[in-house]
Amino acid sequence: MEKELNIKGCEFLTKSTDANEIFIPEEFDEEQTMIAQTCGDFLETEVFCNLDRIDNKEQGLMRQILEKSGELGLLGISLPEEYGGFGQNFLTSMYANEVLGAGYSFSVAYSAHTGIGTLPIAYYGNEQQREKYLPGLASGEAMAAFCLTEPGAGSDANAGKTKAVLSEDETHYILNGQKMWITNGGFADVQVVFAKVGADRILSAFIVDGDSPGIEINPEEEKMGIKGSSTVQIFYNDVKVPAENLLGRRGEGFRIALYTLHMGRIKLGGNVIGAAKRAISQSVNYANERKQFGNLISNFGSIKYKLGEQVIRNFANESAVYRASKNVDEAIEAFQQDGMDYGKSHMEAFVQYEAEAALLKVYGSEMLDYVVDEMVQIMGGMGFSSEMPADRAYRDSRINRIFEGTNEINRIWVADTVVKRGHKHKIELFERAKQVMQEVEKGEAQNKPSGDYFEDKTRLVENFKKVALMLVEAASNKLGRKMSHEQEILMNLSDIVMLIYVAESSVLRVKKREDINAQGEASLYRDMLDVLMIDSADQIRKCAIDAIYSLDSEENEEKYRKGIEYFTDVKRINVKEARRRIADKLIEENRYCF
Amino acid sequence: MKILVCISNVPDTTTKVRFVDDNTRLDTNGIQWVINPWDELALTRALQLKEDKNNAVESVTVVHVGGKGSEPTIRKALAIGADDAIRVNAEPQDAWFVASQLAEVVQQNEFDIIFAGIESSDYNGAAVGGMLSELLGVPSISAVSSMDLENDQVKIIRDIDGGKEQMTSQLPLVVIAQKGIAIEPRIANMRGIMMARKKPLNVVEPVEKDTLVEFVDYELPQAKPPCKMIDPENVQELVDLLQNEAKVI
Numbered sequence: 001m002e003k004e005l006n007i008k009g010c011e012f013l014t015k016s017t018d019a020n021e022i023f024i025p026e027e028f029d030e031e032q033t034m035i036a037q038t039c040g041d042f043l044e045t046e047v048f049c050n051l052d053r054i055d056n057k058e059q060g061l062m063r064q065i066l067e068k069s070g071e072l073g074l075l076g077i078s079l080p081e082e083y084g085g086f087g088q089n090f091l092t093s094m095y096a097n098e099v100l101g102a103g104y105s106f107s108v109a110y111s112a113h114t115g116i117g118t119l120p121i122a123y124y125g126n127e128q129q130r131e132k133y134l135p136g137l138a139s140g141e142a143m144a145a146f147c148l149t150e151p152g153a154g155s156d157a158n159a160g161k162t163k164a165v166l167s168e169d170e171t172h173y174i175l176n177g178q179k180m181w182i183t184n185g186g187f188a189d190v191q192v193v194f195a196k197v198g199a200d201r202i203l204s205a206f207i208v209d210g211d212s213p214g215i216e217i218n219p220e221e222e223k224m225g226i227k228g229s230s231t232v233q234i235f236y237n238d239v240k241v242p243a244e245n246l247l248g249r250r251g252e253g254f255r256i257a258l259y260t261l262h263m264g265r266i267k268l269g270g271n272v273i274g275a276a277k278r279a280i281s282q283s284v285n286y287a288n289e290r291k292q293f294g295n296l297i298s299n300f301g302s303i304k305y306k307l308g309e310q311v312i313r314n315f316a317n318e319s320a321v322y323r324a325s326k327n328v329d330e331a332i333e334a335f336q337q338d339g340m341d342y343g344k345s346h347m348e349a350f351v352q353y354e355a356e357a358a359l360l361k362v363y364g365s366e367m368l369d370y371v372v373d374e375m376v377q378i379m380g381g382m383g384f385s386s387e388m389p390a391d392r393a394y395r396d397s398r399i400n401r402i403f404e405g406t407n408e409i410n411r412i413w414v415a416d417t418v419v420k421r422g423h424k425h426k427i428e429l430f431e432r433a434k435q436v437m438q439e440v441e442k443g444e445a446q447n448k449p450s451g452d453y454f455e456d457k458t459r460l461v462e463n464f465k466k467v468a469l470m471l472v473e474a475a476s477n478k479l480g481r482k483m484s485h486e487q488e489i490l491m492n493l494s495d496i497v498m499l500i501y502v503a504e505s506s507v508l509r510v511k512k513r514e515d516i517n518a519q520g521e522a523s524l525y526r527d528m529l530d531v532l533m534i535d536s537a538d539q540i541r542k543c544a545i546d547a548i549y550s551l552d553s554e555e556n557e558e559k560y561r562k563g564i565e566y567f568t569d570v571k572r573i574n575v576k577e578a579r580r581r582i583a584d585k586l587i588e589e590n591r592y593c594f
Numbered sequence: 595m596k597i598l599v600c601i602s603n604v605p606d607t608t609t610k611v612r613f614v615d616d617n618t619r620l621d622t623n624g625i626q627w628v629i630n631p632w633d634e635l636a637l638t639r640a641l642q643l644k645e646d647k648n649n650a651v652e653s654v655t656v657v658h659v660g661g662k663g664s665e666p667t668i669r670k671a672l673a674i675g676a677d678d679a680i681r682v683n684a685e686p687q688d689a690w691f692v693a694s695q696l697a698e699v700v701q702q703n704e705f706d707i708i709f710a711g712i713e714s715s716d717y718n719g720a721a722v723g724g725m726l727s728e729l730l731g732v733p734s735i736s737a738v739s740s741m742d743l744e745n746d747q748v749k750i751i752r753d754i755d756g757g758k759e760q761m762t763s764q765l766p767l768v769v770i771a772q773k774g775i776a777i778e779p780r781i782a783n784m785r786g787i788m789m790a791r792k793k794p795l796n797v798v799e800p801v802e803k804d805t806l807v808e809f810v811d812y813e814l815p816q817a818k819p820p821c822k823m824i825d826p827e828n829v830q831e832l833v834d835l836l837q838n839e840a841k842v843i
Contacts, residue, residue: 030666034787041781073784086784
C-alpha cells in the first residue's frame with residue numbers, strides 16, 4: 001500500500017520533491033478560509049476578552065467556552081458526519097488548529113479534547129463505542145481527556161503501573177492506579193485511560209466514564225504557564241469499567257498511545273503557528289509605538305533583526321507543517337482506496353509520517369519559544385511586566401517543548417525512525433549513503449551554482465541531505481546497532497534531518513508561491529529563503545562536524561569534514577539587509593502579514 | 595414575510611489603507627474583505643427575527659452590488675444563515691447607482707422589510723438606505739438600534755441626542771440599522787459554512803444608471819503625532835503642554 005504514496009515517511013531524505021506536489025497555505029480554499037475565520041472570530045468573542053478569568057481557573061468557565069466552541073461545530077471538524085462531525089480533511093482541521101493555537105490555555109484544552117481525547121475513540125473505537133461517545137464529544141455535551149502519564153511513567157509511558165483486572169463474570173474491569181498531568185481532567189466526562197490488564201507487559205486502553213464511582217480527582221496543579229487549562233492527578237480506586245469499554249484489543253494500548261501522540265505532535269506543529277503569528281503581531285505593535293532616543297524602536301536594526309527572524313522561522317515552520325499535513329491526507333485517501341477503514345487509514349497515515357510529525361513538534365515548539373522570548377526582549381522592561389501580553393505568551397509557550405513527548409524523546413524518535421526505515425529498506429537510506437561516500441571519495445561532487453535561483457536552492461537542499469546520509473553511514477559503520485545508546489549523536493542527526501525537512505519545505509513553498517502567482521511581494525519570500533538557507537547550512541555543518549568528531553573515527557575524520565564543508569557551502573548574501581526588508585514590511589503592516 | 599438585507603463588501607477594519615495610481619485607486623493587494631459591520635449586525639437581527647416562531651418570517655435574502663470577486667463575502671452571509679443571495683453584477687459606483695440597483699431588485703422580488711446598514715465602514719457615505727426608500731416610495735427609519743415585530747407592525751427604537759425614540763411603522767419598510775440592532779454579529783458555524791455553497795446565489799445584471807457624482811482622488815489623513823506619556827504625579831507638565839503646545843486650554 002505504501003507504493004501508492006507520492007512520498008513515504010522519511011523518504012524526503014532520499015528523494016526529491018517537485019513544488020507542484022506539495023500543498024502550501026496560500027492554497028486554502030474559500031470554505032477552509034471561512035472555517036479559519038470562524039475560529040478567529042470565536043477567539044475574539046469568547047477567549048481574548050476572558051484571558052484573566054480563564055487563567056484564574058474560574059469555576060466552570062473553560063468548560064463553558066469549550067461548549068460554545070462545540071455549538072459552532074468546532075469540536076467535530078474532522079469527525080465523520082455519521083457521528084455528528086463535519087467530515088473535513090486533516091488539512092482543514094490543522095488550519096483550525098493553527099488559528100485556535102493563538103488561544104493560550106483554551107488552545108490546550110481544545111487540542112486535548114479534539115485530538116488526543118476524542119480521536120483514539122474515533123480511530124480505534126468499535127461501532128458501538130463510536131456511536132455512544134462521538135456525537136457528544138463532537139457537540140460539546142461531553143468533554144474528553146487522555147490519561148497516559150503516571151508518576152513513574154512519563155517519557156517511558158509503558159512503565160505505567162495502573163492495573164485493570166477482568167471480573168470473574170467478565171462483564172467489567174476493575175481499574176486501580178494513578179494518572180498525572182491530565183489535561184481537561186478536572187471536568188472530563190470521557191477519559192481514555194491506559195492500564196495493564198492482569199500481568200500483561202503492554203498497556204491496554206479503556207474508555208472510562210468520568211463520573212464512575214472510585215475516581216478521585218486532586219485539586220488543580222499550579223503551573224508555570226497555561227494556567228487556565230485544567231491539569232490534575234486522577235486516582236482510580238476499584239473503578240468498574242464495563243468490559244465493552246476496552247478500546248481496541250487487549251495489549252493494543254501502547255500502540256494506541258503512540259499513534260495518538262504522532263497525530264498530537266503534528267497538530268502541535270500547527271498550533272504554534274497561530275500562537276507565533278499573534279506574538280509577532282504584538283511584538284511589532286509595541287515596536288511601532290515605543291520611542292527611545294527620539295526614535296521608534298522599530299527603526300533600530302537590532303529590533304529589525306528580531307522581527308525579521310521571528311517571521312522567517314514561523315514561515316519556515318508553517319511551510320513544513322502544511323506540506324506534511326497534505327501528505328497525511330493523501331496517505332489516508334490511498335489507504336482507504338486500498339480497503340482500510342476510517343480508523344485504521346488515519347492511524348496508519350500518522351505512523352507513516354511519524355518522523356515528520358516528531359520533527360515538526362520539535363521545530364515548531366522551539367520556533368515559538370524563540371518568538372515569544374524575542375517578544376519579551378523587544379518589549380524590554382514592559383515585556384517583563386505581567387500587564388503585557390508577552391508575559392502570558394512566554395509562560396504558555398514553554399510547555400510545548402515538554403508535552404506530546406519531550407523534544408529530547410522526539411529528537412531520538414526522528415533519528416531512530418530514519419535509521420530503522422533504512423535498515424528495513426523502506427527508504428533507500430544506506431544505498432544512497434554509500435553513493436554519497438563514493439561521490440566524496442572520488443571528488444565527483446558538483447557544487448557550482450547554475451545561476452537559476454530555485455535550481456541552486458534545490459541543489460543546496462540535496463547537498464544537505466548528503467550530509468545527513470554521510471552521518472548515517474559514518475555512525476552505522478562505527479557504532480552499528482549501538483547507535484541508539486549515543487543520544488548526543490542521534491540528536492545531531494535529528495537536528496540535521498529536521499533542518500533539511502524545514503528548508504526543503506520552504507524552498508518548495510516559495511517556488512510554488514511564484515508558480516501560482518500568490519499574493520505578496522515575491523522578493524520578500526526569497527529574502528526569507530536566502531536567510532533560512534544560510535542559517536540552515538551553518539547549523540547543519542556544526543551538527544554534522546560535532547557528530548563526526550564525537551564518533552572518534554580518526555582515520556576518516558578529515559574525509560568526512562571535507563564532505564561536510566563542501567555540502568554546506570552556501571552562497572552568502574547580505575543577510576542584514578534581507579532581514580531588514582522582511583522586518584520593514586512587517587513594520588509597515590503593523591501585523592503578521594506573510 | 596420576506597426580509598432583504600443589503601450588504602456591502604468592505605476591507606477588514608484593521609486594513610492598512612494605501613492608494614495607488616496617483617491616489618485614484620485603493621490598493622487591494624493583501625486586503626481581507628468582510629461584510630460591512632453594520633450590515634452584519636442587521637443580518638444577525640434579521641436571522642433572529644426569522645428564528646423567533648412568533649414571527650411569520652419566511653426567508654432572509656441578502657443582496658449585494660458588486661463583481662464576482664465579492665462572492666466569498668456573500669457566501670459568508672449565507673454561511674451565517676441567510677437563505678439565499680442576489681448579486682447585482684456591477685462594480686458599485688456611487689450611492690445613487692447602488693440604491694438604484696437595489697431598488698430594482700426589491701421591485702422584482704417584493705420584500706416586506708429591507709435592512710441597510712447605516713453606512714459602510716470604507717466610504718462612510720450613509721446615503722444608500724435613504725435613497726433606496728425614496729426610490730421605492732416606502733418609509734424608512736434611520737439610526738435604528740432596536741427592532742421587533744408585532745403582528746404586521748414593526749416596533750422600533752432609534753437613538754436620538756441624549757435619549758431614545760420609540761416608533762412604529764407599517765410594512766414595507768426600509769430599516770437603516772446602526773450599532774445595537776444586534777448585540778454582536780453572528781459567527782458562521784460549521785454547518786452553515788458547509789451549507790453555504792449549496793444555497794442559491796443568483797446573479798442579475800444591473801439596470802443602466804448614471805453616476806451622479808464624479809470622483810477625483812483620495813487622500814490619506816495626516817499621521818497622528820506620537821502620544822506623549824506624562825507621569826500622573828506631574829499635573830503641571832500636562833497643563834503646560836495643553837496650554838503651550840496643544841493650545842487647547
